[in-house]
Amino acid sequence: MSLADVLGQVMSVEVTDDDALTVHHDGTFASFRTVTIADGLELVSLTQALAWDLVIDADLRKTVAAQAAKTMLGTVTLVEHLDGGVDAERADVVLRYNFPFAGLDDQALQTLVLMVLAAGAEVRRALLA
Numbered sequence: 001m002s003l004a005d006v007l008g009q010v011m012s013v014e015v016t017d018d019d020a021l022t023v024h025h026d027g028t029f030a031s032f033r034t035v036t037i038a039d040g041l042e043l044v045s046l047t048q049a050l051a052w053d054l055v056i057d058a059d060l061r062k063t064v065a066a067q068a069a070k071t072m073l074g075t076v077t078l079v080e081h082l083d084g085g086v087d088a089e090r091a092d093v094v095l096r097y098n099f100p101f102a103g104l105d106d107q108a109l110q111t112l113v114l115m116v117l118a119a120g121a122e123v124r125r126a127l128l129a
Helices: 003-008 058-070 106-128
Strands: 021-025 028-038 041-055 075-080 090-100
Touching: 003 021, 003 028, 003 106, 021 106, 028 106, 041 106, 058 075, 058 106, 090 106
Parallel strands: none
Antiparallel strands: 021 028, 028 041, 041 090, 075 090
8 A cells, every 4th residue: 555545544645746745734734755765665754844934043943953852753953045035044944754664554654644743733833832
């Protein structure tokens, strides 16, 4: 069964032309890609956008660092806009998580994904508080 089929049982999933998946969860959105690393080793790469176009200041950096330190499922990262223009002082915050696709039954995969997405949504609430 495909990743889209498994996740589609518990959430709405959009499939793009290049087989990436997009889901929306609690004010965030996430992209999933399945990547073959070696024979028999497929990883799911999850990138969840938590907040975007935030003004960069010391408080934002401190909040992102605190959330990154306490998040167990994924890596929380501040992604600064590097266009050199007005947007250069703005940033997005994303959560990234990679995990093996093979070996997880449907329920375990669904549970893991929902736990990661919930962790991201919690970080979003802390950022926007």
